[in-house]
Structures are given as C-alpha cells and as structure tokens.
Amino acid sequence: MMKAEKSTSKRKTTSSNFFEDVYEVTMLIPKGRVTSYGAIASYLGVKSSARMVGWAMNASHLNKKIPAHRVVNSKGLLTGKHHFTPPSSMQSKLEKEGVKVKKDQVVDFDKRFWDPGKELI
DNA sequence: GGTCTGACCGGCG
DNA sequence: ACGCCGGCCAGAC
Numbered sequence: 001m002m003k004a005e006k007s008t009s010k011r012k013t014t015s016s017n018f019f020e021d022v023y024e025v026t027m028l029i030p031k032g033r034v035t036s037y038g039a040i041a042s043y044l045g046v047k048s049s050a051r052m053v054g055w056a057m058n059a060s061h062l063n064k065k066i067p068a069h070r071v072v073n074s075k076g077l078l079t080g081k082h083h084f085t086p087p088s089s090m091q092s093k094l095e096k097e098g099v100k101v102k103k104d105q106v107v108d109f110d111k112r113f114w115d116p117g118k119e120l121i
Numbered sequence: 122g123g124t125c126t127g128a129c130c131g132g133c134g
Numbered sequence: 135a136c137g138c139c140g141g142c143c144a145g146a147c
Binding site for chain 1: 128129130131
C-alpha cells in the first residue's frame with residue numbers, strides 16, 4: 001500500500017522517513033543473504049550516506065524485526081557486532097541462517113551479497 | 122543554533 | 135599492504 005507521501009513533491013517534514021526506508025529494505029533481506037550499508041544507501045538514493053544507514057541501524061535494535069545482523073560493511077566484516085547483545089549473537093544468527101562467518105568476516109561474501117537495487121526491483 | 126558523533130566508503134600517502 | 139583523511143546526512147547535546 002502506498003503511503004501517500006510523495007503527494008507534495010518533497011516532504012522534508014518526515015525526518016524519520018529515512019529510518020523507515022532503511023528498516024524496510026533491511027527487513028526485505030532474504031534469509032541466508034547479507035548486504036552492505038552502502039548498498040542500502042545506494043538503493044535509497046543516498047549512496048554517499050552509508051553512515052546514516054549504519055546509524056539508523058543503531059536505532060534498529062529498538063525494532064526487533066530488523067535483521068541488522070544481515071547487514072555488514074562493504075568488506076563483509078561484521079563491524080556492527082559490538083552493538084549486539086551479546087556481540088557474538090550476530091555471527092550466531094548469520095550462521096544459523098546458513099551464512100558462514102570466519103573471524104567476523106562473511107565467507108563467500110560475493111555470493112552471499114544481496115543487492116536491493118538489482119534483485120529487489 | 123552551532124558542534125560532534127556515527128554499525129561507512131573510497132581515495133590517497 | 136596498511137593507515138589516515140575527508141565526505142556525506144541526520145539526530146542529539
């Protein structure tokens with residue numbers, strides 16, 4: 001269902017809109033796949049603002065349905081695991097979904113990488 | 122209302 | 135190969 005937000009061209013009043021977009025995309029990540037902050041940012045149209053995505057993820061821990069553990073940095077490293085409780089839970093969840101993690105790094109990151117801009121069109 | 126930070130990214134020394 | 139730097143945007147103090 002449309003949210004009827006683009007009615008008036010640009011709507012900057014919805015400041016948290018960015019967060020919702022990030023959450024939506026993150027929740028759309030297929031099981032057993034991972035993506036990067038930059039990929040999400042790029043899909044949202046703010047590829048340069050990958051920091052915002054990661055930052056939005058910080059607030060995602062309030063939304064339990066956000067699989068933030070499926071989001072890693074462009075190198076496939078679990079950089080944000082320190083924000084999990086416990087940090088090892090991030091790797092555990094990934095491995096539970098079939099994603100192998102070695103030394104905080106996603107194995108076969110290339111194959112596990114899920115690009116929202118390409119597959120979620 | 123200015124300043125700083127932030128789970129990043131890519132380039133440069 | 136590795137480390138540091140700036141950029142980018144949005145929220146918190």
